[in-house]
Amino acid sequence: MTGRKPRARTAAAGAGASPGVGPRTEQNGAPVGDSSLSDVAQRAGVSTATVSRALRGLPTVSEQTRARIVAIADELGYVVSPSASRLASGRTHTVGVIVPYIDRWFFGQVISGLERELRTQGYDLLLYNLGGDVGRDRFFAEMPLRRRVDAVLVLSLPLTDGEVERLRALRVPVGLVGASVEPFSCVRIDDVAGASTAVRHLVNLGHRDIALISGGADAPMHFTTPLDRRRGYLEVLAEAGIEYDPELEAAGDFTMAGGERAMSQLLGRSRQPTAAFALSDEMAFGAMRALRKSGLRVPDDVSIVGFDDHDMADLLDLTTVTQPVVEQGTAVARLLLDRLAAGRYAEVSQEVVSLPTRLVVRGSTRPRSAP
């Protein structure tokens, strides 16, 4: 044994040794929370193992002992050191959440749902905002969540095969929102049905020249949302005996600016629509603006239906398909938590949860005026 000085307890809090034997507290009495398991054990006259068990609620501790330990831990302001606990147990109690754009309405909503769910189960939420293709590529190349999460949640990302492999390589449960890829569990809505309802609404109002403001052609295979919504559109056309006309379709990129562009394009073509279905509300907003700029009125000249029930849809009086957004976050979190609680990681048994949608009729749609 050398006579070497032991290291200070924490690098940052080198303020000095605590005087006396009482719990170290701030001036106002709030516990500083940097005492250790062994401090508690010493005070309670038991081993650290027992304290650990007691505090984690394991059944092999007598109620009496537990009560005493809890009281002392409380008094000392003891909080378990996550790093130590993680290192020893191999579990991080952390979920990585990967989101394409944190600053878009949809993702804020979903995250608020899943955050609450994770938090109440004692899980930390590590946020990764990709914010575009560059960030996305770097993320999947580096995989910064290796060794730091027990599970991963991926929101609305059309995953490539390579990305799927990278995620699988993490060997932790993965949950998806808005995309379905084996073998990951996922939560989604029935996009086909939702879109059908929207378009059927227009058909029922007498419209035959119904434009489609779709996504981009560039969305990779695994991203089913735009494809499914488009399919709903096509199905209803077929069922109503209306022939699909590519003249009536334009891509809007799922942004407001894109929707505006798409509608402008449509207005510049030979066949004029009396109604339009936008695959998202934000595109619908853009389309409405394009119409206004062209001197056309909604719904007098053109009816518009969106999809999502964005916060602003109500304000802008947009008829749309509402979906439970926050609930998708809640649901996917629950899926993951169940799996984590169930114990060891199993890649098998993909679970798929599908949530309902509903048409909300507002003022942006009306019967087609007599031709």
Place this chain on the structure above:
Amino acid sequence: MTGRKPRARTAAAGAGASPGVGPRTEQNGAPVGDSSLSDVAQRAGVSTATVSRALRGLPTVSEQTRARIVAIADELGYVVSPSASRLASGRTHTVGVIVPYIDRWFFGQVISGLERELRTQGYDLLLYNLGGDVGRDRFFAEMPLRRRVDAVLVLSLPLTDGEVERLRALRVPVGLVGASVEPFSCVRIDDVAGASTAVRHLVNLGHRDIALISGGADAPMHFTTPLDRRRGYLEVLAEAGIEYDPELEAAGDFTMAGGERAMSQLLGRSRQPTAAFALSDEMAFGAMRALRKSGLRVPDDVSIVGFDDHDMADLLDLTTVTQPVVEQGTAVARLLLDRLAAGRYAEVSQEVVSLPTRLVVRGSTRPRSAP
């Protein structure tokens, strides 16, 4: 020494020992990344300490050795274990971000700014969404980020004295956005100046009966935003020789619904405004809707100015005060990172960064019609 079996490397990945001596890889060749420092050390024929130094870029390693070590680590798909590193070093390389409502436009923007900044510096972002008073109280009572972050970022929270104390007790750097409390550093905009510009714009257009849609009366002391913006309003009135009239003020709670309510109240009073300044765009949106419902037109009957330059302001043609939102996130992150890089935690020297605002004139304001 007992003949006890050593524990499996990780609790979750008990898949089995790797056959052969090559790096353990998935079928597709992606490294699984669960080798340890000593694996690398062994392969490189050096001590773990040297590997640790080499990989962290410490200057006390010869370039030659470092290159060899890096190559081997790469080949093995080695990634440092955060828990072990944290436990040993006392540094978590994690920043806790506390946000009142993740699902509001402003916070999504700010987070996207600061996330990028933190990420590029190798810091993890632990997200805490309070989501209302209940969550807030629970958060400050439990302080779930004790022992798990190197720094904390608090967005737009009017902190009570108690909350400030709890944060100080963490003994880590704290950064604020949109509120200024000693001794925390903060980033903000000049709300007084921004509001002044907005109201002055209305005055210059000839308006004298300018309503104010303010926040709630319930906002605690430390939250200066609504107070400052209101002050800007009052200052310009005074400077224009217009007397402040409580009849022309209503609280809108910083929500769309609140703004609608406020405008309805105003319209029900005896003195009718020809213009209104809303302390936020979302309230302005609500106000516009209330006007529309009352058969009044914007800007023909009433001019409206907002504050924030929300995504939708452009679409709704709202004159407003624009502020750099993403940049506030970037700036506050940088403040914190600088402090962290500077070494030991120092409570002293509060830094305050103030970002500029600018009036954006759109179609919701026009000269007062002849009386």
Place this chain on the structure above:
DNA sequence: ATGAAAGCGCTAACAA
């Protein structure tokens, strides 16, 4: 129901 002790995988003092 409890205790003893061996790690978990690193970092940092100290020595060489």
Place this chain on the structure above:
DNA sequence: TTGTTAGCGCTTTCAT
């Protein structure tokens, strides 16, 4: 420039 060796603060066998 590199190696040796204590820890960091827990969890988890295994023994009692």
